Amino acid sequence: MESPNNQVKTSSLVQSLVSQMNNITLNRIGKMTLENARINQIFINRGKSLAELRNQQIGQGESAIIMASGPSNKQHDPIIPIKSSGFKGALIIPESAMRYLLSNGVIPDLIVTVDPHPTRMIRWFGNPHLTEESLKNDDYYCRQDMDESFANELATNREVLKLLKKYGKQLKIAMSTSAPKAVVERALETGMEIYWWNPMLDDPDQEGSMTSELHRINELPSVNCGGNVATAAWMMAHAVLNKKHIALTGMDLSYYDGTPYRKTQYYDAMLRLADEKELSSFFTRIYNPHTESWFFTDPAYLWYREVFLEIAEEADCTTYNCTQGGILFGNNIEFIPLLQFLETHI
Amino acid sequence: MSSFLKGNFQVKKDVSKKNETETKKNLESRFEQEALKHLGGSIAFVKKKKVDWNKKI
Numbered sequence: 001m002e003s004p005n006n007q008v009k010t011s012s013l014v015q016s017l018v019s020q021m022n023n024i025t026l027n028r029i030g031k032m033t034l035e036n037a038r039i040n041q042i043f044i045n046r047g048k049s050l051a052e053l054r055n056q057q058i059g060q061g062e063s064a065i066i067m068a069s070g071p072s073n074k075q076h077d078p079i080i081p082i083k084s085s086g087f088k089g090a091l092i093i094p095e096s097a098m099r100y101l102l103s104n105g106v107i108p109d110l111i112v113t114v115d116p117h118p119t120r121m122i123r124w125f126g127n128p129h130l131t132e133e134s135l136k137n138d139d140y141y142c143r144q145d146m147d148e149s150f151a152n153e154l155a156t157n158r159e160v161l162k163l164l165k166k167y168g169k170q171l172k173i174a175m176s177t178s179a180p181k182a183v184v185e186r187a188l189e190t191g192m193e194i195y196w197w198n199p200m201l202d203d204p205d206q207e208g209s210m211t212s213e214l215h216r217i218n219e220l221p222s223v224n225c226g227g228n229v230a231t232a233a234w235m236m237a238h239a240v241l242n243k244k245h246i247a248l249t250g251m252d253l254s255y256y257d258g259t260p261y262r263k264t265q266y267y268d269a270m271l272r273l274a275d276e277k278e279l280s281s282f283f284t285r286i287y288n289p290h291t292e293s294w295f296f297t298d299p300a301y302l303w304y305r306e307v308f309l310e311i312a313e314e315a316d317c318t319t320y321n322c323t324q325g326g327i328l329f330g331n332n333i334e335f336i337p338l339l340q341f342l343e344t345h346i
Numbered sequence: 347m348s349s350f351l352k353g354n355f356q357v358k359k360d361v362s363k364k365n366e367t368e369t370k371k372n373l374e375s376r377f378e379q380e381a382l383k384h385l386g387g388s389i390a391f392v393k394k395k396k397v398d399w400n401k402k403i
Contacts, residue, residue: 016378017385025386033389051399115388178389200392211392215400224395227387239396269385300387307391314394 003289010284014299021303025227029178030201030210032116037177037198037217043184047194050174050221053240058172059090059109063345064243065322067108068230069096070252071259072325078249078338079104085342089245092237094229095124095173095183097250099156102163107170111192112233113183114176114199114225121179125186126160164190174236176225177218198222199232226307227300234308238317246319247341252326253305254286254295266298286327290335295327302327309333 017024065087067078082091083106093101095113115121123130135153164171168190175187175194187194200222204211211222223240225232230251237243261267261279270282283296297305305327312319312332321328322338329335 013378017382020382021385021387022391024382025388026390028386029389117388176389199389200395200398201390203392203395204398211398215398219400221400222398224392224397225389227389227391229388232389235396266385299385303387310393311396314396 003292004287007287007289008284009286010302011281013281014284014302017299018303018306021300022227026201026210029116032118033178033199033201034210034213034217036116036180037214039181040177040179040184040196041218043188043194044177044196044218044220046188047175047196050195050197050223050240053110053172053174053195054242058092058241059243060088061345062242062244063089063246064237064241065089065091065247065249065341066230066233066237066251067091067093067097067101068233068248068250068252068323069094069100070250070254070323070326071256072252072323073097073100073250075256076249076324076338078322079106081338081342082106085346087342088346090237090241090243092233092241094233095121096229098124099160099163102167103159107167109172110233110236111171111173112176112229112236113173113179114229114232116176116178116180118180118182122182122186123157124160125183125190126157126162126164127182128161128186128189130154130157168192174240176223176232177214177220196220200224224311226311227304231304231308231311234319235311238315244317245341245345246317247322247338247345248319248328249322249338251321251323251328252295253301253308254297254325254327256325257285257294257296259296264298266300270298288325288327288329290329291325293325295325297327 090109092110093108095111098111101108172193173187175196176199177196178199198214198220201210203209204222223235234246237246255264270279283298284302285294285296287294308328309330320334320336320341322336322341324337
């Protein structure tokens with residue numbers, strides 16, 4: 001197929017939103033993060049500092065795989081080649097990928113969680129108090145396209161509860177102090193080994209910064225998350241565990257062409273602002289020359305992409321995007337098939 | 347239409363016809379302000395930083 005001349009189709013609205021995305025995010029989660037960190041002080045002694053993770057062997061050698069939960073997982077099922085290759089490096093995942101791995105009998109070396117959302121995050125861990133009634137208040141899991149098993153909400157919740165009962169004690173979690181209390185309690189209840197850290201909210205060297213405030217609360221190290229948990233997991237791999245070859249799977253940061261808007265992450269928020277027919281003004285279409293196909297993305301994901309490309313430039317590791325789809329490609333990222341990575345980095 | 351409709355009284359205050367481009371810009375700006383309230387990432391990003399281990403650790 002011949003590459004199209006115009007490989008990015010976006011609007012001035014999207015560009016403006018992306019340029020303000022860090023401030024938007026900080027305004028939304030800053031206070032909540034500080035509040036959660038204060039609440040979590042009562043649990044701090046039941047875990048260790050992230051600094052202690054540096055003294056442990058997390059996966060053999062210098063390679064790691066970050067397995068995010070993008071829609072490409074459904075297309076390519078990356079756990080199959082990872083299992084059959086006998087990959088011995090570190091397998092690091094956001095909490096949203098836990099069910100996928102555990103239901104395939106694979107125990108990740110490290111789970112990462114950072115989002116302070118008060119009600120949604122617990123679902124990735126199994127919510128012991130989930131009822132039909134509580135589901136009526138939020139259809140996020142019913143709509144989201146990360147792990148579609150979660151659309152069958154009560155059944156999947158039961159499955160996750162069961163999986164964590166079985167595997168909880170074998171799991172290590174890098175728990176951000178921003179995590180809501182329910183997530184922390186659930187991790188403790190399942191017997192996970194907790195490693196605490198603070199998310200970097202702003203420049204810690206600035207007078208009166210929120211990051212310094214977090215440090216005053218608990219004296220834990222702070223990690224730059226790059227806007228989202230998957231990038232935080234990548235940061236853990238290279239800046240905390242010192243891995244030099246890091247593959248990404250399920251890191252689409254976008255949706256396959258033809259995905260209904262209602263399956264996208266910010267659908268409910270967008271629908272408050274515009275009619276269904278007008279939602280296309282919020283999305284950007286990007287042509288991926290590696291897969292020779294189009295993807296579309298929302299402003300937050302586009303911001304994640306820009307941030308990742310920026311920090312990948314400064315990283316002292318090689319990043320291989322083995323997602324086999326999506327919009328995360330550019331300088332400092334090798335876009336290769338997962339099998340190729342596994343052949344050379346066992 | 348304007349050739350049929352003729353004003354036949356004087357308004358007390360001056361009324362100026364809004365510039366269409368200006369109106370559109372205002373709408374876009376209001377829309378953007380609303381969008382800012384509802385969208386956002388999971389967590390913040392800080393330029394040129396990786397991990398701050400802090401001195402005590």
